[in-house]
Every structure is written in structure tokens, then in C-alpha cells.
Amino acid sequence: MQNFAATPSAAGWARRHTTDVLARWGIPELIDDCCLVVSELVGNAVQHAAFDEGPAVCRLVLKLFADAVSLEVWDPSSGGDVRPCVPDVLSESGRGLAIVAALCGAPPLVFAAPGAGKTVVAVIPRAA
Template structure:
């Protein structure tokens, strides 16, 4: 588990941490797709979970299974609804959850605990990674 301040640099630090963990696990080939998922989920936590300027943290947990890699991002927001935007080909943002769903084969899941925030979980099946 690694914590990050919900600042504009959180996603970058989370990607670095993810690449380091995967290298330590001897799985650098998983880094590109996993870092993209981590970046999107941490970025969403920073952008949507807390009001701008409010000091808070988010947590990243990576779990390796025989057939999958789980990316779990906790933030203090009780809002369990992920808000995918309608497709706008000219928009500069709003495609992150669609990218995560494409890489994982399913949309991320959200788990909440009243008064304790939410955890967004995306599972990358190892046989899908780099096969898209």
C-alpha cells in the first residue's frame, strides 16, 4: 500500500511506484497497461474525490494473482458513482474510465464503507495485457 497526497503530482508518483513494484516482482512487461490504469484511477481520485485545495490522501494497493493484477485506489469521498462522460471526440478529457474498462475487459467496481470513503477496483487479466 502506498499513500499519495491528492495533488496534481499524485498520478505521476503513483505510476513511478507501480513501475517499481512490477519491476521488483519481475513483471516489467505489465507496467505500461497497469500504469495507465493507475494513472486514471488516481487522477480521478485527485480530481473528483475532494474539493480542490482540501488536504487529503488517496491510497494505492497493487495485488498480484496467478491470472490477474488488481489495482485498488481508495479516496475519502463517499460518492460511489463513477461518472463516465458522454463521448465527445473533441473533449480533452473524459475517456479515462473507458480506457480502464477496455484494458480490463470490464468497468472498474466501486466499494464503499459509510463514513470511510470508497475503493475503486480495476482488475487487469494477465492474458489481456498487451494483447489489445
């Protein structure tokens, strides 16, 4: 588990952490895909983090399973739409969660509780 200040640099720090952990786990073949997913999820967490009561944080938890890697990002906001959508072709944003769903083979799961924030979980399968 690693906490990051919910600032524009959080996604970069999260990618560095993910690269280090996956290298130590001996699965360098998943680094690029996992970093892309982590970057999107942490970027969304930073965008939706609540700053009302001081600096906000987001939390990244990486879990290794026999057949997959789980990437979990928590932020203090229980709001924010995290469903993949089809953006306007001229839109400059809105494609990230669709990319996450494509890499994972399924959309991310969202666990939210009013006043307790939300956790977005993406699972990337490991090659057999």
C-alpha cells in the same frame, strides 16, 4: 499499500510506485497498461478527494494474483461517478474510464460507504 497526497503530482508518484512494484514482481510486460490504469484512477481520486478537513490523501494498493493484477485506489470521497461513459466527441475529458474498461476487459468495481470514502478496483489479466 502506498498513500499519496491528493495533489496534481499524485498520479506521477503512483506510476513510479507501480513501475517499481511490477518490476520487482517480474512482470514488466504489464507496466505500461497498469501505469495507464493507475494514472486514470489516481487522477480521478485527486479530482474527487475532499479537502474540507485539511489535505486529503488517496491510497494505492497493488495485488498480484496468478492470473491478474489488481489495482485498487481509495479516496475519502464517497461521491463521484466512476462509470465509463461515451463523451461528446469535442469533449477534452471523459474517456479515461472507457480506456480502463478496455484494458481490463470490464469496468472497474466501486465500493463506497458514506463517510468512509470509496475504493475503485480495476483488474488487469495476465497473459496465460
